[in-house]
Amino acid sequence: MTRRTTLLVLNAETPDGVISEAAEIAAAHQNRLTCLLIGPAPALPMYAYGVPPYGSMSIPDNWSELVVEAQQAQSNRVDEIEALLAKSGAAGDVRPVMCATADVRQWVSRSACVSDEAFIAPSLRDAPEIFREVAYGVLFQSPIGLRANGSTAPEAERVFIAWNTSQEAASAVHAALPYLRAAKEVVVGCIDPVMTQQDDGQDPGTDVAAWLSHHGCTVTVSQYPSGGRDVAACILDRAQEIGADLVVMGAYGHARMVQAVFGGTTRSMLEQTDMPVFLAH
Structure with missing residues (x-):
């Protein structure tokens, strides 16, 4: 199976070895690997929503710093994944997403609709809510199949x-x-x-x-x-x-x-x- 696009849904905790293996498999079969890097947006503290009548929201002073730090950490991880793709010689790209858990399915669906199949990285099992949203986005909001477990190798005996x-x-x-x-x-x-x-x-x-x-x-x-x-x-x-x-x-x-x-x-x-x-x- 060649000239296919595999959507690898992963997070910052996905080991380099998993990404490198997927990239090498894609390169060997002349396939394309799209890495959708899911990162949770920094949660706004609950007390920030307590708005008294005619009052204003109380947002922590370091809120913007937390957002910037999260964005920088994700940007650094994007650079590392792109380096792994380049080293393997695989055609592909990295798509960073930072969003609330409820929005994960929409971002996954958008990439899945222009892929041939999706694969969930094992590391997402440690974030069960995101894992479920990824599965929902592929299965209910795209026309492709979803794979879990094993490698991304495009064959089975x-x-x-x-x-x-x-x-x-x-x-x-x-x-x-x-x-x-x-x-x-x-x-x-x-x-x-x-x-x-x-x-x-x-x-x-x-x-x-x-x-x-x-x-x-x-x-x-x-x-x-x-x-x-x-x-x-x-x-x-x-x-x-x-x-x-x-x-x-x-x-x-x-x-x-x-x-x-x-x-x-x-x-x-x-x-x-x-x-x-x-x-x-």
């Missing part, structure tokens, strides 16, 4: 597709098609399929397997009972059994608010760190 007949699963398979074409083996796995014409069909997974075979993929189909276990755990178990390098699945097939409160397969797969995963909505 064995891919496990967590398949059902939802639009989300179909979107994920379409977005991951370059990976599927390049893979040596693709396994379409259906967890607790409902074998009726109105639901998953009489032989679940065979339709998408036939379509992928037409694209030159080597595909097998398997149906798995969950036995009442968590679906995400079943997906991980089955993927590990076949030695998968990547799991492809649809994201947020149910209402996002319900999943945010009660968990859900998407949330579990995003939170786990053992298996590389590719999601699309």
Whole structure:
């Protein structure tokens, strides 16, 4: 896979080694690497919002100094990342963003809409609110897929597709098609399929397997009972059994608010760190 653009969403704490590896992989495949550097804007102290009638805001004397320091620190990190890109010979750029957490999704979406896929740097897991906003911006406000865990290498020998007949699963398979074409083996796995014409069909997974075979993929189909276990755990178990390098699945097939409160397969797969995963909505 060449001439693609990978959006690497990272923060100042992302190790140089992670960035250098992504840059070297991009250079080796003639791909472009866009580094979106997310930095939290210095929080305005709460008491600054307490405005009495006909009064004025009480902003700390060092407020402007804190902002300048944060901007300078981010600028320094931009210079360091640009040096890493130059050393690797990778084509790419660094886009610094300093904003409130609630605005992260808009900035991520803007860059994702002109990329081929997005990858979340592991360091963002230490900032879970930003991690979730990044995922939301890619999955709900852009047309591309989101990858987490592993490296940014644009290939996988064995891919496990967590398949059902939802639009989300179909979107994920379409977005991951370059990976599927390049893979040596693709396994379409259906967890607790409902074998009726109105639901998953009489032989679940065979339709998408036939379509992928037409694209030159080597595909097998398997149906798995969950036995009442968590679906995400079943997906991980089955993927590990076949030695998968990547799991492809649809994201947020149910209402996002319900999943945010009660968990859900998407949330579990995003939170786990053992298996590389590719999601699309």
